[in-house]
Every structure is written in structure tokens, then in C-alpha cells.
Amino acid sequence: MKNKRFLNENLIKPLQHKRNKELTKRLFLDAALEIVRSEGFKKLGVNKVAYAAGRSKRVLYDYFGGMEGLIKELLKETDHWLSYEENMEETIKMHKSDHGRELASLAMKKHFHQMYSNPLLKELGLLELSDEQNFMSELAERRERLADQLFSISEDYFKNSDVHFRSLCALLAGGINYLILHSKTRRSPYCGVDINDFQDQKRLMRTIELITNSAYEFAKENN
Structure with missing residues (x-):
């Protein structure tokens, strides 16, 4: 039973991590789009997007490599x-x-x-x-x-x-x-x-x- 539980946990954790990562990326993307909509492109910055998304800017850099990467991801969608x-x-x-x-x-x-x-x-x-x-x-x-x-x-x-x-x-x-x-x-x-x-x-x-x-x-x- 312990081995079975261990195997299940090993399968579930990567899926949860992937799901959490996608949700966090979505928060950043939606926050950036809302800033552009309300304040214009020139107001877009790492600190502002991270604050609006409720996440740290370190995570933004980890997931997108910076604002240029985030904008490219937005363009890919839009x-x-x-x-x-x-x-x-x-x-x-x-x-x-x-x-x-x-x-x-x-x-x-x-x-x-x-x-x-x-x-x-x-x-x-x-x-x-x-x-x-x-x-x-x-x-x-x-x-x-x-x-x-x-x-x-x-x-x-x-x-x-x-x-x-x-x-x-x-x-x-x-x-x-x-x-x-x-x-x-x-x-x-x-x-x-x-x-x-x-x-x-x-x-x-x-x-x-x-x-x-x-x-x-x-x-x-x-x-």
C-alpha cells in the first residue's frame, strides 16, 4: 500500500506543479493585458505586472525571462x-x-x-x-x-x-x-x-x- 501511495504521489505532484504554473502564468498575462488596456503599453513593467498578478517578480522572470518574453507570449495568443x-x-x-x-x-x-x-x-x-x-x-x-x-x-x-x-x-x-x-x-x-x-x-x-x-x-x- 505504501509503495502504491508513493507511486500515486509521484504522478500527482508533477501534474499539480504544471497546473499551478499554468495558472500563475495566466495571472501574469491577464494582469499585463489589463494594465495595457487601462494605462497603456508604456506603463507595462515587471514590478507593476507582478504586483497586479499578486506574485513575485522572480516568478515572472522564471516563467517568461522578463517583460519581452511575457509580451511574446501574449502576442502568441492574440x-x-x-x-x-x-x-x-x-x-x-x-x-x-x-x-x-x-x-x-x-x-x-x-x-x-x-x-x-x-x-x-x-x-x-x-x-x-x-x-x-x-x-x-x-x-x-x-x-x-x-x-x-x-x-x-x-x-x-x-x-x-x-x-x-x-x-x-x-x-x-x-x-x-x-x-x-x-x-x-x-x-x-x-x-x-x-x-x-x-x-x-x-x-x-x-x-x-x-x-x-x-x-x-x-x-x-x-x-
């Missing part, structure tokens, strides 16, 4: 472009039959919704344009590598047409970023579009569909 990283093979397989037509619209709409609703992505969007940070350069490079793989689905389709699909996506993503950052800093409509208005959001989503579908139709007619 930046939808990075979500393709783990499922790239499945994504390519799923969207290859229509040459990425559905994916193009879905990806842009998801980009809008995630950036619009996530305060960290807004703050980092501004930081990316105004400051040089190593992790921002790394993030941009990771996104570009992922984009290369996603564009591989559609490149053959557009090869013999006048449509440069990467340029089209750059304009869409850049436009989405600007609309959201303009709304955050100016809190006013842009070209009469108020992205805080639900009906204007619906119109924007429909416009994204029309632009991406038109590109595919135009390429089809000119192939």
Missing part, C-alpha cells in the same frame, strides 16, 4: 497572423482548392476584429511605427515568413494576370491598421467611416469581401 504558425500545413491544405480565395477575405476580417478588440495589438501597432524594439523586428519578420507561406496558396492563380495580390493585401492590411490606429488616437471618423459604429463595421467587412473577390474574378478573366 496576434491572429501568428496563429497560422502552428497550423500552416493544415491551412494550406484546406484552402488550396480555391487558391486561397476564401482565406484572403477571412484573414483580413479576422485581422480587423482582433486588432480592434485587443488593446495590446493597438499599442504595439503604434510602437512599431514610432520606436525600434528588437522584439518588434522579430515579430515583423515572423509575420513576413508566415505571409510567404500563405501567399504560396494563391501565387500560381495570379501569375499571368495584372493583379499583384501581395500589393492588394498590403493595402488592405495597412488600411485596416490605419483606420484602427486613427480611431484610437483621434477618436473620429476617417473618410466618413466610423469603425466604432456597428453598421460601418459591417460595411467595411463587406467591402473587404468585394475587393478580394473582384481580384480573383479579374485574374480569372485575364488568365
Whole structure:
């Protein structure tokens, strides 16, 4: 009986430790996100996050290696472009039959919704344009590598047409970023579009569909 109990304890303790670690990491991540939401990215610091999470900063360093590691972990959860990283093979397989037509619209709409609703992505969007940070350069490079793989689905389709699909996506993503950052800093409509208005959001989503579908139709007619 003693041996059995000893074996059970040896199995349970690592599981409890893993569960406790994940719960503690979640406390740090949620605390950091709340600080960004209420006070802005520049107020984010080890001491402040540790205090808000109710844990020591030593534990934060143990689990994340510091604030840069914590921010990278947050981005892994919230930046939808990075979500393709783990499922790239499945994504390519799923969207290859229509040459990425559905994916193009879905990806842009998801980009809008995630950036619009996530305060960290807004703050980092501004930081990316105004400051040089190593992790921002790394993030941009990771996104570009992922984009290369996603564009591989559609490149053959557009090869013999006048449509440069990467340029089209750059304009869409850049436009989405600007609309959201303009709304955050100016809190006013842009070209009469108020992205805080639900009906204007619906119109924007429909416009994204029309632009991406038109590109595919135009390429089809000119192939």
C-alpha cells in the first residue's frame, strides 16, 4: 500500500506543479493585458505586472525571462497572423482548392476584429511605427515568413494576370491598421467611416469581401 501511495504521489505532484504554473502564468498575462488596456503599453513593467498578478517578480522572470518574453507570449495568443504558425500545413491544405480565395477575405476580417478588440495589438501597432524594439523586428519578420507561406496558396492563380495580390493585401492590411490606429488616437471618423459604429463595421467587412473577390474574378478573366 505504501509503495502504491508513493507511486500515486509521484504522478500527482508533477501534474499539480504544471497546473499551478499554468495558472500563475495566466495571472501574469491577464494582469499585463489589463494594465495595457487601462494605462497603456508604456506603463507595462515587471514590478507593476507582478504586483497586479499578486506574485513575485522572480516568478515572472522564471516563467517568461522578463517583460519581452511575457509580451511574446501574449502576442502568441492574440496576434491572429501568428496563429497560422502552428497550423500552416493544415491551412494550406484546406484552402488550396480555391487558391486561397476564401482565406484572403477571412484573414483580413479576422485581422480587423482582433486588432480592434485587443488593446495590446493597438499599442504595439503604434510602437512599431514610432520606436525600434528588437522584439518588434522579430515579430515583423515572423509575420513576413508566415505571409510567404500563405501567399504560396494563391501565387500560381495570379501569375499571368495584372493583379499583384501581395500589393492588394498590403493595402488592405495597412488600411485596416490605419483606420484602427486613427480611431484610437483621434477618436473620429476617417473618410466618413466610423469603425466604432456597428453598421460601418459591417460595411467595411463587406467591402473587404468585394475587393478580394473582384481580384480573383479579374485574374480569372485575364488568365
